[in-house]
Amino acid sequence: MSAPEFPMARAAECPFDPPPQLRAKQEEGPLAKVRLWDGSTPWLVTRYAEQRALLADPRVSADITRPGYPSPAPITDAAPVSFILMDDPEHARLRRMVTAPFTIKRMAALRPAVQQLVDEQIDQLLAGPNPVDLVQAFALPVPSLVICELLGVPYADHDFFQDNSRIIIKRDALPEERAAAGGRLAAYLDELVGQKLARPADDLLSGLAWRVRDGELSRREAARMGVLLLIAGHETTANMIALGTLALLEHPDQLALLRDTDDPAVVASAVEELLRYLHITHNGRRRVALADIEIAGQVIRAGDGLIMANDIGNRDPSVFPDPDRLDLRREARHHVAFGFGVHQCLGQPLARMELQVVYSTLYRRVPSLRLAVDLDQVPFKHDGSVYGVHELLVTW
Numbered sequence: 001m002s003a004p005e006f007p008m009a010r011a012a013e014c015p016f017d018p019p020p021q022l023r024a025k026q027e028e029g030p031l032a033k034v035r036l037w038d039g040s041t042p043w044l045v046t047r048y049a050e051q052r053a054l055l056a057d058p059r060v061s062a063d064i065t066r067p068g069y070p071s072p073a074p075i076t077d078a079a080p081v082s083f084i085l086m087d088d089p090e091h092a093r094l095r096r097m098v099t100a101p102f103t104i105k106r107m108a109a110l111r112p113a114v115q116q117l118v119d120e121q122i123d124q125l126l127a128g129p130n131p132v133d134l135v136q137a138f139a140l141p142v143p144s145l146v147i148c149e150l151l152g153v154p155y156a157d158h159d160f161f162q163d164n165s166r167i168i169i170k171r172d173a174l175p176e177e178r179a180a181a182g183g184r185l186a187a188y189l190d191e192l193v194g195q196k197l198a199r200p201a202d203d204l205l206s207g208l209a210w211r212v213r214d215g216e217l218s219r220r221e222a223a224r225m226g227v228l229l230l231i232a233g234h235e236t237t238a239n240m241i242a243l244g245t246l247a248l249l250e251h252p253d254q255l256a257l258l259r260d261t262d263d264p265a266v267v268a269s270a271v272e273e274l275l276r277y278l279h280i281t282h283n284g285r286r287r288v289a290l291a292d293i294e295i296a297g298q299v300i301r302a303g304d305g306l307i308m309a310n311d312i313g314n315r316d317p318s319v320f321p322d323p324d325r326l327d328l329r330r331e332a333r334h335h336v337a338f339g340f341g342v343h344q345c346l347g348q349p350l351a352r353m354e355l356q357v358v359y360s361t362l363y364r365r366v367p368s369l370r371l372a373v374d375l376d377q378v379p380f381k382h383d384g385s386v387y388g389v390h391e392l393l394v395t396w
């Protein structure tokens with residue numbers, strides 16, 4: 001039988017569930033061959049245990065320039081690549097430079113400011129038009145404002161960086177479109193690093209500018225790191241806010257649990273379950289084997305591409321019983337929504353904190369929040385590497 005195409009289509013009637021074909025593959029076994037846009041046939045890894053084992057294996061590379069890497073789209077030189085697509089020691093050298101601003105301790109210190117920001121955004125939402133698109137009016141501004149503040153990027157430029165980020169993560173963008181968007185963002189961040197070199201402030205980009213001045217980092221590397229942090233820092237969380245809200249509106253008993261509690265532990269566990277259940281990064285973790293690897297009775301050959309489909313990994317029934325049920329009370333923190341291994345999400349303490357503040361505030365302050373259209377009218381992002389909704393019309 002020939003290998004099925006990847007990515008696979010979701011069934012329209014269950015927008016929160018992984019594609020039925022992906023589930024069928026998981027039932028057949030932990031590894032299967034799939035076919036990509038370029039005709040290549042990497043391994044698709046569908047079960048949680050094998051995904052974690054391979055993501056933690058030093059014989060597995062995230063370097064997009066290696067032959068056999070299962071790229072989701074044609075690779076162009078102009079696309080700005082940072083440490084997410086590099087191996088150690090280069091990856092570790094660059095990642096270490098930006099870990100301090102994202103520690104759990106720093107996030108705890110930032111929490112009151114994020115709470116205030118979320119409250120202000122809700123004030124504006126309530127004072128504005130009703131119905132409104134929650135994506136534009138709330139879900140995108142909150143994480144964008146936060147990451148701009150942390151990086152030292154002017155929020156006034158949000159249309160520019162949000163539009164270009166959207167092109168980069170759009171699955172069917174033309175290679176030249178994606179390269180042009182990447183080039184524009186890299187030039188923008190390079191300009192900002194230049195400004196921070198001249199007038200340093202108390203922000204992450206100024207920290208990178210100091211390192212450029214000290215010769216630890218090239219200006220190009222600094223700009224590319226800035227692009228990675230800016231895109232990763234707003235797009236993902238924004239989709240979790242909008243899609244999470246939609247999932248909760250469709251599960252009113254679960255929404256009530258969240259709305260009626262003031263226990264931070266209940267909120268924290270709800271965030272983990274929503275991350276597990278929605279798993280918004282749909283392209284899988286892409287890797288290439290550097291050596292022969294024996295796993296689950298198969299031999300993955302050196303040079304074989306690997307795609308860890310973490311969305312179905314988070315629905316592995318041997319790890320999460322009754323996996324298709326959204327159950328905010330379940331213990332879900334060991335999900336793989338932030339990946340696993342050395343590339344595990346750097347921004348997860350920030351994402352968790354933002355989502356905890358948002359989910360514990362929005363539905364309490366707007367208890368009558370509801371969809372202003374039918375579910376089948378909601379435009380889902382089937383065309384991007386980050387899943388979510390293009391627009392969410394809500395009323396209250």
Ligand code: HEM
Pocket residue numbers: 062083084085095228229230232233234236237240280281285286336337338339340342343344345346347348350351
């Ligand atoms: C709910 C929100 C988020 C989700 C679901 C998410 C998901 C992920 C995943 C799955 C990876 C692993 C990529 C891989 O292994 O190939 C990753 C890496 C990364 N994420 Fe996030 N992320 C989120 C929020 C953030 C935020 C707020 C930031 C802030 C800057 C961020 C920055 C990064 C960076 C820099 C990496 C690369 C880490 C490395 O390669 O060492 N993410 N993220």
